[in-house]
Amino acid sequence: MYGSFVRFALRVVVLGCLLAACGDTEDPCHYTELDDVGNGSAAEMTMFTLDKKMQSVCGNVDGGHYDSVQKLVDIDRYRVTVAGTGELVIHIDPMEGVEALDGIRVQIFDTAVNPRLYAEGAFDKAYDHGAFVTVLPPGDYDVVVAAAAAGDIVSGQVPYRLRFTH
Secondary structure, eight states, X not given: XXXXXXHHHHHHHHXXXXXXXXXXXXXXXXXXXXXXXXXXXXXXXXXXXXXXXXXXXXXXXXXXXXXXTTTEEEEEEEEEEEOTTOEEEEEEEEXXXXXXXXXXXXXXXXXXXXXXXXXXEEEBTTTTBXXXXXXXXXXXXXXXXXXXXXXXXXXXXXXXXXXXXX
């Protein structure tokens, strides 16, 4: 089990290097956030089936919903379907304005009444990138993007992109 996971992770790293060298000529956003207010509590349906090709979700960290107790600026939720082996690498790519945030966390939950956390990762400003590897059983999942900061974003947005690769 461990050996196959290591081989999978190495394939992902090599594929990522090849894609970076060749350039990304495809639309960087296969799905774009539609309902910033609504997706804080209910997942937007992306209609994605994550199996063999890369898929991406683009959204924005928007001000105006700041939770001072949890120090959260914004929470966005997206529904995806996982098929095949369930081996995924999730990249977290904030675009401009990330200096306004303390961090971005991505969590993956099943869709049960009492959702189970299956995986999570975070964007680290020190490295200007975030990524994590997971293996999920086939099924539907809610991907939660939570942005934290010491205070609300008073103007503008912080755009981000999540890339799901096998």
